[in-house]
Amino acid sequence: MSETYTLYNQTVMDHFQNPRNMGDIKDADGIGEVGAAACGDIMKISLKIKNGRIEDARFKTFGCGSAIASSSMATELIKGRTIEEAMSFSNQEVVDALGGLPPVKIHCSVLAEEALKAALEDYVKKHPEVAAKAPAAV
Amino acid sequence: MSETYTLYNQTVMDHFQNPRNMGDIKDADGIGEVGAAACGDIMKISLKIKNGRIEDARFKTFGCGSAIASSSMATELIKGRTIEEAMSFSNQEVVDALGGLPPVKIHCSVLAEEALKAALEDYVKKHPEVAAKAPAAV
């Protein structure tokens, strides 16, 4: 076979094969671990936050190719954002940045959003002063 | 295509293509015309009978290939037989002489037997003296 056929598009395949930000952050400021009841995937995102801004984000994922790509992309997208900006992060950004996901795999991007939100929540819980500033998102 | 494929065996095909005894007998001594309710075939057999023996037999058939072949074969078989012999003629003789018929076409041979019997009946009706000799078959 000369051509290559892939289940996901090139961007997704690239993020699956060469995931960005894979790993853990030592002394993370916020850690979120969530699971998808639908399929059993588990995603963990850890954040380094400085001056209200996400300095670093890392992920670990137990899940399918699109789950790994979604967490890789989500961590890429989120780095550098303020907490407030991150609070309104939506899975659609991941889908768009990945150039689309198969319909049955959209929930993987939702999981990435949830993991991120959980990590933020964790941070906010440890930093009540932030919660006071942005109560709506939590 | 090099080989020839036929619906019926060679004998049946031969009798269909080159029917023996096709036609009518002028001044026939007995004529039988019968129809198959099952499929609508019609068969007519006319006999020339001399000294209690079938001297000539002819057929005309409105029906499928196996009906035509059956009547051709039946007239062949019956020629030279005595009335008594002919009275016990059975369709199985036709089937055997034709080297077999497809199951769904056995009724064609039955029709040939019936046409022959009807012709004999016709003859006997006109010759009550024969009936007296062989009452069982009619």
Next chain:
Amino acid sequence: MRHVFLDHQSATPLLPEVFEEMRPFFMEAFGNPSSLHQHGLRVRDALKKARVRIAALINAESDEEIFFTSDGTESANLAIKGVAYANERRGKHLVVSATEHPSVMNSVEFLEKQGWTTTRVPVDSQGRVKPEHVAGAITDKTVLVAVHHVNHDIGTIQPVQEIGRVTAEKGVPFYVDCEASAGWLPVDVQAMGANLVSFSPHRYYGPKGVGVLYRNRKARIVSIIHGGVQEGGRRAGTENVPAIVGGGLASEIALREMPSRASHVAALQKRLWEGLKARIQYLKLNGPEPGPERVPTNLNLSTEFIEGEGQLLSLDISGIAVASGSSCVSKSLKISHVLAAIGLDHALAQGNIIMTLGKDNTEEEIDYVIETFSRIVTKLRAMSPMWEEFESGVIDSVVRPTGRGKSFSDHAASVSGKPAH
């Protein structure tokens, strides 16, 4: 010996270019479209392409409306039973024309055993369904109307567009069996107002082993072959990839070549019918005259006073392949229900011969058929007691009555002791 194939309703040879298109999918791209690896994904792409091509043939809005089955029969079963089962709670009444193909008729009979009721809309002597009769048959329990586009036996083109307007107005899904028209006549599912359409590429130089069901969102269907989630859950089972691929290309070619194929066969149809009519007396054309109401591929004839199988066999011996709707050629010993539905006299139904034309038939072939067939008719009539009885005035002709003698049917009933069926 000359070989003339005049049974294109039963089979068409695969186009060489379609064969070439299929070839890699046997040994090289042999994957299963359900597989998530290279081998599966490659053939998945090929199925998609076939779907798009087939959607184009029938002017479907989207290739997602195309479902693959194993043949036209299965597609018809899926259309009928799939809709019936999906709408069981809404109602259990079906409307079908009286001359549908057995795949429709017998699906409906099966459902009747399970509690559905069916109205069979009669046809006129040309085999046409009247839209107003369809309208009259629809009740508030009707979940499907089925009327074929072209009749497989007698070539009648149905007023499907008008019927589509009726069903749209009544809000009842409309299923059109296009097996005898697709690839030969334009089939526009949108113009027809059809919600379901079935056909099979083997009727237009595509491969056997694949059927198509078009279904749009206005008709709910459930699966009838259960298992995996192939074909969007509408048809389980490993897809016949080479046949689907071939069906796609055959459809594309059929669409492109339709005008030339159609005019070619129409000219031959005219030549054949006029030649036979001129040479053979007591010959009847069943269904409409060649023209706008008849598919250009089909001639359905009744040769009076002789039976169909003998004609078919004799033609075959002369290298000419045809079909017949006579009871002798059917496995059930019954005449075609289509001939019964148009009220064809039993005598004529028995003498039935069906000639269906294809793109490769030639004028020379047609002339050979005319010549050969008239010779055969003469020979068979000489063997037939009916011809003799007609000539001697015992029975009369149905095709061209003389006013002398009784009817063939009466005569047949008297010699067989029972009326023929």
Next chain:
Amino acid sequence: MRHVFLDHQSATPLLPEVFEEMRPFFMEAFGNPSSLHQHGLRVRDALKKARVRIAALINAESDEEIFFTSDGTESANLAIKGVAYANERRGKHLVVSATEHPSVMNSVEFLEKQGWTTTRVPVDSQGRVKPEHVAGAITDKTVLVAVHHVNHDIGTIQPVQEIGRVTAEKGVPFYVDCEASAGWLPVDVQAMGANLVSFSPHRYYGPKGVGVLYRNRKARIVSIIHGGVQEGGRRAGTENVPAIVGGGLASEIALREMPSRASHVAALQKRLWEGLKARIQYLKLNGPEPGPERVPTNLNLSTEFIEGEGQLLSLDISGIAVASGSSCVSKSLKISHVLAAIGLDHALAQGNIIMTLGKDNTEEEIDYVIETFSRIVTKLRAMSPMWEEFESGVIDSVVRPTGRGKSFSDHAASVSGKPAH
């Protein structure tokens, strides 16, 4: 790049000699077997030959017991529904094993909607059905027992001969789905005591587009695809002649080559399993150990702490084609019901990978797979939060429990808020 095809359960490439056998039936002998002329009769002969060859593969008494359908799924549907509908008046109870293929399971579910009841006989942790459980499930309303020969997912060989004795004693028809065994293991319908058997030649280097149903006189069936009277009235629709012809030859070759094919794949199966086991920790073989209770083509593995689709994708990128029963690869997002039926921990079901061998796989390929797969597992585990949590003692291993930490499932349920399914 190297290409290693280890998904023979989903597809096999057509044998070149089978392709050659099929070839004339596309363009030259393109007739319809229902036709009464040369073109039809020629292919009728070819179908007969295929039937005889297929009867030989499974030791059927007569080729008249062989019916052609479009695939293994349709054959399974016909076996189940055909028997159920034919015996409706006698009883409406079915007995099936819990690990039947979806084509059986979903046919049964469909019948349940129509008023049938079913007993699903459980399997043990190796996927084996106990004959006494089958015996216990049969009631006087039971019209069919269905137990497959070999499981499609985990390769378990069922004690069909013993079950056949049970059903014979009870006088209940016995249906054996042999799709995962035919062509690879001896299938002897008489020794099995099977009244119905289904399979498809595309599993052993035959073409797609044909399925087989064996049925002997002790099991009454009715048709489920209605229409013409093809296949002795048991399956309507134009026969897929080239595929049937190809299926016939593929069956003849499979029978002849079975001993060599089986011993070849058995050796590779052993090499692969032992190689993987030696290189990869926390790897579980699902189903019986390679040997007399497992089909020699199949290895079903669970790689703990990582999910199946990622393994499958990574293998594909390295040119290795495999399957997975993980929920992520299924269109329904559910793990294989077979893995659920053997009580496999959800954590392990998620990490499922299925490798199925074929006659053309080589030792070198197997060694490449072992090497590549262990590299991939290491990479994916490095990405997995579960591996990390196992290493840090938060959760425990199912494959080789340490006694430290909670179970993966508990952990998964706590992070997802719901138990996984």
